[in-house]
Amino acid sequence: MRYLPHTSKIRHEMFREIGINNIDQLFVDIPKGSLLKDNIKISNHKSEIEVESILKDISNKNLSVSSASNFIGAGAYYHHIPAAVDHIIQRSEFLTSYTPYQPEISQGTLQYLFEFQTQICLLTGMEVSNASMYDGASACAEAVLMAQRINKRKKVVYSGLLHPHYIETSKTYTKYSGAESIFLPLNINSESERFNDFIDEDTCCVIVQNPDFLGNINNLNDLSQQCEKYGVLLIVVVTEILSLGVLNSPGSMGADIVVGEGQSIGNPLSFGGPYLGFFSTRKKFVRQMPGRIVGQTIDVNGNRGFVLTLSTREQHIRRDKATSNICTNSGLCSLAFTIHMSLLGEEGLKKISKLNHIKAVNLSRKIKDIKGVSLINKNFFNEFTVSLSKPAVSVVDKLVSKNILAGVPLARFYSDRDDLKNYLIIAVTEMINDDQMEAFIDALRGELQ
Amino acid sequence: MKEIKYTKDHEWIKIDDEYAYVGITDFAQKQLGDVVFIQLPEIGTDCTIGEEVAVIESVKAASEIYAPISGQVLEVNESLNDSPDIINSDAENNGWIWKMSVKDSGQISDLMDKSAYSNFIIED
Amino acid sequence: MNSRSRAHSFKSDRNIITEVKSVNQSLIFELGSAEKSGVDVQDCDFSANLIGDSFRKEKIGLPGLSEPEVIRHFVNLSKKNYSIDEGIYPLGSCTMKHNPRLNEKLARLEGFANLHPLQPINTVQGILELMFELSKNLLEITGMDAVALSPAAGAQGELCGILAIKQAFEKKGDNRSKILVPDSAHGTNPSTAALCGYDIESIPSNSEGRINFEILKEKLNSQVAALMLTNPNTCGLFENDILKIAEEVHNVGAYLYCDGANFNAIVGKVKPSSLGIDAMHLNLHKTFSTPHGGGGPGSGPVVVSSRLSSYLPIPMVKMVNNKFEIIEKESIDSFGRLKAFHGQVGTFIRAYAYILSHGADGLKQVAEDAVLNANYIQSKLKKYLTVRYSGYCMHEVLFDDKFLKGTEVSTLDFAKAMIDKGIHPMTIYFPLIVSGAMLTEPTETESKKDLDDFCEKLIDLAEEAKSGNKNLFDSSPTKAVLGRLNETAAAKDLVLTYSE
Structure with a gap:
């Protein structure tokens, strides 16, 4: 067995040192009847060749976005990842270390997390960031819990244009936090949601997504002013972090907590995970934050160094009074993010954001000229929503045969809403070229004729 | 009447008829190590004896400070916000944490005096 | 006062040195610039954009680096980390075993x-x-x-x-x-x-x-x-x-x-x-x-x-x-x-x-070897360190700090001295119920030779502690890239992001 160093001879030498004759003497504390007499019923060990062949066969049964034209987004995005990213994250020292409990021999991890926190703050326009959460949805849920801790109010107001899976996740996390949640309905055609009816002295927080679930870019200035007036915390969710290359930061629009999904930078789609939740806020709320935080300090010789700090918020010290139960986070995914973002820099990020947007604009112009299609968005980033003259699910299924992943039908999330069955969310990234766009337009036109 | 009493949770309380000052003992601050943060109560908070009022943090520990008697928080020691280390340097004077009213002076007699507390920490 | 603590308080230097003496390694913010990028992206005509009034005009402040600079920065950072690929990483309750490539x-x-x-x-x-x-x-x-x-x-x-x-x-x-x-x-x-x-x-x-x-x-x-x-x-x-x-x-x-x-x-x-x-x-x-x-x-x-x-x-x-x-x-x-x-x-x-890869036979062997390795360590170290609970252990062995009594060496000091021996410390001060706990989990992927080497180093350190060489422990680690870090200063004067 290639991962186990002992030979049978060595094992027996070790038995002698311990003073036993057989291994089961070490398992005496296990109830006799529970110790398995026979092996579990899975096949015996396999060679590297066999395992590789089995998994390759399985992977070949999938249609990858890289061998198709992908227009699916809705919370996860197919972007280019520079080769250097994967090379660096596979270095032993990053891949096979753990949480930096011993800072003197973990400065590599601690420093990149400090760099990551700074990048997130710059992008979101906030003052402090933690060292990552599991994903955008759980980060959103933790933001709601944090808002409840801060102002001790109960009423939580969710935008109807927040990603439905984020709403569901937040519902799960806040089930027993005393939250009284209000879910605004998803309304395709309304210009802006009527938050003001729900903002008063009893409101804890308002959660909005920008760009929203349908792709619209929203100006949050009025909303944030209204929130501020009543001491309500504004939580802004960003599921496509690349948008912050061209959009005003949520912080500059008055957000109190900014959370979201960082997968777009440096991390593959990987069928939904592992991803990387980010979490940033104002400095005055830092002691209410969930998760690990890295801080700068000095060593005994006065050299700059980094440590995990404010640990008294965390479960390993505060136990039932911790700000969150999170322990392991998304360390390696945040490394991939930090490397990719360091490669891009301000210049690269702005360019790639602009390219995403312009490609989406180009497709939107062509697509709305197709008979039976109408575009619902006025302003959007790299994702927009169209209504079709047919149910979107059937169109998407048909286009698969042409190797086109046409987008996400709203029906996938709202199967109970008949009025939404013709809507399709379409994302365009730098990975789509002109030929693919033309082929999509042709295929869609053909399908809707 | 001015007297200092102690609790088993290592708080001290200095009583001056109508009101009292509360802090943690020198013994407690030594156990905690360098204090980095104190979460002060809000002025006006009503607290019952034994209830958590403040939290005091070192790097690797967080300790709740309980009300030694019942009463209302009248004042908090704001200087601890900028210099939490006062707790380390002067726990039983300038390191007071909050000032409170005395609701039931009967509760005071149940607390330990200096010599009882000294014996208590030796046994503990 | 009810204390919840993971560890004894860190023995910090009360005279916090406020001046950063030397910079070990620059941060990307000190290396890069807004004009530079390690990714070539085609330019596009942005005049037809549909961003609206939310277009970001102000600078973000993100530095960019060329690919060679990025590789060098992160490779040099990686060298400041210990990893399981380098040696035993016996964090109890964490199961730091080999990660098959x-x-x-x-x-x-x-x-x-x-x-x-x-x-x-x-x-x-x-x-x-x-x-x-x-x-x-x-x-x-x-x-x-x-x-x-x-x-x-x-x-x-x-x-x-x-x-x-x-x-x-x-x-x-x-x-x-x-x-x-x-x-x-x-x-x-x-x-x-x-x-x-x-x-x-x-x-x-x-x-x-x-x-x-x-x-x-x-x-x-x-x-x-x-x-x-x-x-x-x-x-x-x-x-x-x-x-x-x-x-x-x-x-x-x-x-x-x-x-x-x-x-x-x-x-x-x-x-x-x-x-x-x-x-x-x-x-x-x-x-x-x-x-x-x-x-x-x-x-x-x-x-x-x-x-x-x-x-x-x-x-x-x-x-x-x-x-x-x-x-x-x-x-x-x-x-x-x-x-x-x-x-x-x-x-x-x-x-x-x-x-x-392991199959039914291999998985069973995993458990057996994990338990064997922990007991082997326990057996070799029991005369030098104090095993907290008698009898055989499962996949991890728990030592306490009794063997350090009278030496003025704490569990934390002992752990830091392990770093100078080139090995990652075990989990310390956990579980909370054991004084100065050292929870040691070797895992099944350590060879007997590596276990012997580990035990030898721990025995050396235990003997150093008992012989009164307190200095060795106080000053450790000396061979890591940094000496002991001031966690009190980090928590008091929060610096959580880079600023010029």
Whole structure:
């Protein structure tokens, strides 16, 4: 067995040192009847060749976005990842270390997390960031819990244009936090949601997504002013972090907590995970934050160094009074993010954001000229929503045969809403070229004729 | 009447008829190590004896400070916000944490005096 | 005053040196510039944009670096990390075992890495098959009835298990208020229970490092929803009363939740179902070898008995008419959703490859060698360090600081001196119930030679401490890139982002 160093001879030498004759003497504390007499019923060990062949066969049964034209987004995005990213994250020292409990021999991890926190703050326009959460949805849920801790109010107001899976996740996390949640309905055609009816002295927080679930870019200035007036915390969710290359930061629009999904930078789609939740806020709320935080300090010789700090918020010290139960986070995914973002820099990020947007604009112009299609968005980033003259699910299924992943039908999330069955969310990234766009337009036109 | 009493949770309380000052003992601050943060109560908070009022943090520990008697928080020691280390340097004077009213002076007699507390920490 | 602490207070230098003497390694913010980029992106005509009035005009402040600069920066950073590939990493309760590289290669196959979670179901039959097969294997390994793959890490697995339990009671109209947790438990246990709205009652451990059965029995009543038990526990011992414990828990209608962080000790040897366990999370990044990645990602699938199976979260993979489907809609009984998508799928691929590679015979050998290695260390070190609880241990051995009594060397000092010996310290000051705890888990992937070498170094240090060489410990580490770091200063004067 290639991962186990002992030979049978060595094992027996070790038995002698311990003073036993057989291994089961070490398992005496296990109830006799529970110790398995026979092996579990899975096949015996396999060679590297066999395992590789089995998994390759399985992977070949999938249609990858890289061998198709992908227009699916809705919370996860197919972007280019520079080769250097994967090379660096596979270095032993990053891949096979753990949480930096011993800072003197973990400065590599601690420093990149400090760099990551700074990048997130710059992008979101906030003052402090933690060292990552599991994903955008759980980060959103933790933001709601944090808002409840801060102002001790109960009423939580969710935008109807927040990603439905984020709403569901937040519902799960806040089930027993005393939250009284209000879910605004998803309304395709309304210009802006009527938050003001729900903002008063009893409101804890308002959660909005920008760009929203349908792709619209929203100006949050009025909303944030209204929130501020009543001491309500504004939580802004960003599921496509690349948008912050061209959009005003949520912080500059008055957000109190900014959370979201960082997968777009440096991390593959990987069928939904592992991803990387980010979490940033104002400095005055830092002691209410969930998760690990890295801080700068000095060593005994006065050299700059980094440590995990404010640990008294965390479960390993505060136990039932911790700000969150999170322990392991998304360390390696945040490394991939930090490397990719360091490669891009301000210049690269702005360019790639602009390219995403312009490609989406180009497709939107062509697509709305197709008979039976109408575009619902006025302003959007790299994702927009169209209504079709047919149910979107059937169109998407048909286009698969042409190797086109046409987008996400709203029906996938709202199967109970008949009025939404013709809507399709379409994302365009730098990975789509002109030929693919033309082929999509042709295929869609053909399908809707 | 001015007297200092102690609790088993290592708080001290200095009583001056109508009101009292509360802090943690020198013994407690030594156990905690360098204090980095104190979460002060809000002025006006009503607290019952034994209830958590403040939290005091070192790097690797967080300790709740309980009300030694019942009463209302009248004042908090704001200087601890900028210099939490006062707790380390002067726990039983300038390191007071909050000032409170005395609701039931009967509760005071149940607390330990200096010599009882000294014996208590030796046994503990 | 009620203190909750992980460790003794850090002996900091009261005269905090405020001036940074030398810069070890620049930050990207000191190296890069806004005008530079390591990615070539085509220019585009932006005049036709539809951004509207939200267009960002001000500078973001992000530095860019060329590719060679980025590679050099991060490679140099990596050299400041210790890793399992370099040597033993005996963090107790963390199971820092070898991470097979085949698994990395397979997770990167186009047909896995480049799958969008919202693709049409017929385009992702392969990955669903893998998730289905992994589920089947985890159920066979644990003997349980149903599995939720989606929890992102151990702590989210706990949340999943306790929410399922709470849901089960709510469906019966039974409003139980309490969860019992041993005092030796991981902090995530009480923290999770609190998140689910429960009051936590701590059960003390007995003098043998196991849960005090008599006190447990006293505390069990119809208000108790569950006991959260780690088995093997955080003292590295198997809870040998487990069957009696399960019976008592079930007698009051409560559930037995098992924190599966230490499953590596018994994988392939015992099925948790035979121990009366109702729900348990499996850390794929521990027992099933997916890399810890400097603190994540983890992965925490939860297995449950038939009493809880209908309450598990969405999404779920099911086979319907020989085709795999994803159940995305909340059923009447499911407690809801934990994550945006289907779980840490990248870790599923690695864990599945790991299970196939070991097979039934190999997994059993994993547990046996893990336990053998821990007992070997215990046997070789027991004369020099103090083993906290007598008898054989499971996959980790717990030392306390008695052997350091009178030396003025603390557990922290001892750990820091290990760094100068070129090895990563064990988990220290955990579990909280043991003074100066040193929880040591070698794992099955350490060779006898590496174990001997490890023991020799620890014996050396124990003898140095006893001979009064306090200086060696006070000054350590001296061979790491930095000396001891001032954690007090970090917490007092918060610097959490770079500023010029």
